[in-house]
């Protein structure tokens with residue numbers, strides 16, 4: 025299926041599922057926008073439009089949202105829902121009345137087998153406790169220093185040698201694949217402090233780690249696939265009889281969970297046997313002494329899900345955009361050249377133009393393009409759109425970047441300068457730039473993501489010339505958890521001469 029999927033497979037798929045069932049809009053109260061005045065075909069509704077547009081799913085929904093006077097549309101049957109690209113509505117659902125918009129049982133039960141009750145897949149008290157513990161750990165300076173150090177190590181020990189190797193052989197490199205493996209290594213190091221060596225190829229460090237990475241990816245996709253069933257009870261039936269994709273998913277989840285459990289046991293033993301401090305997240309959770317092994321396993325799975333594909337997606341789109349814009353690339357290079365030597369946190373923070381260029385890339389290509397919640401109680405959005413009990417409530421970050429009402433006439437242009445005032449980066453409201461979500465559930469790893477991306481960009485651009493092969497072909501987005509390029513990003517690597 026060639027449409028875009030969104031982040032947590034769930035939301036992605038739940039959203040696509042809702043659109044498959046897209047039907048004419050009967051207003052319950054005043055003024056939700058009706059994206060089509062016709063009511064579609066009997067029974068199948070607008071499925072034909074969906075099929076015609078599925079290869080350009082996000083652009084299609086962007087057009088519908090742009091045509092709506094309030095940048096909000098309503099969908100009906102069998103899953104009903106509202107999609108918005110309106111910052112006032114987004115502030116309302118993610119902050120002002122967020123208690124009415126939890127993930128909800130439809131989403132959490134579908135993802136339960138894979139994610140359990142982890143931070144991504146929980147609401148209310150269960151979520152609150154995890155958020156509190158994780159926020160505390162994420163805000164420590166020692167964790168930040170740990171991230172800076174291990175990213176530096178991953179770059180110098182793996183990324184640079186790999187690029188040098190490709191530069192010497194002239195072979196084509198798939199940048200997206202490299203970044204995915206880099207992000208997996210980075211996030212695993214952060215979460216449980218071990219080297220998964222995905223970027224290394226056939227390393228014997230944690231010998232089963234790359235099969236863990238493969239199993240993780242496939243389990244993520246198959247869990248998302250559950251949202252694509254026209255009848256949700258169908259996957260449940262397959263699960264009951266342990267057949268087809270549900271059989272495969274069960275085996276993959278067993279592998280992922282077994283690996284995560286091994287990590288938990290090893291880590292506990294390591295902490296017992298040594299007085300040395302461990303700085304990873306898992307060790308910090310273990311040290312608090314409050315959590316069961318199953319809970320710690322879910323911490324591992326949920327945090328890997330959070331940091332793996334999001335970061336690699338952001339890096340891939342950034343390099344793709346730079347390949348189209350030599351002027352931006354030159355400005356990034358000028359800035360990098362001011363920071364020679366060891367790049368620590370302060371140096372990275374001082375790179376205002378690079379920060380703006382990365383943010384602008386994520387504005388246009390948000391790694392999580394669409395995000396959904398469930399409405400708990402009948403409600404009315406600030407623009408007057410009705411949202412019913414148990415409706416799917418989604419916001420479309422990809423479409424938001426393309427709304428003139430939000431970003432002005434040049435909204436579709438890649439323009440890092442829109443984030444700078446007198447050369448200094450200035451942030452925007454998270455309800456307007458929602459790539460990292462907003463409100464109480466805003467992304468916890470934002471700072472870490474910037475550390476990783478800036479370090480990688482500074483290193484690669486500073487030492488290598490990348491030529492994107494098939495430059496004029498706009499990458500398609502594939503069905504994965506985030507906004508990926510369907511066929512990867514092929515580059516030829518050369519050494520920088522200056």
Ligand code: HEM
Pocket residue numbers: 032035143144155158211214327328330331332334335338390391392395396458459460461464465466467468469470472473
């Ligand atoms: C460019 C990179 C990233 C982007 C664009 C991003 C984006 C997001 C988004 C949109 C959400 C909300 C998801 C939802 O609730 O449905 C989220 C949540 C979260 N992110 Fe990130 N993320 C990135 C990197 C990371 C990294 C590296 C980590 C650290 C491992 C991380 C940790 C989390 C956590 C723990 C949550 C859950 C927050 C909660 O529900 O309270 N993220 N992120």
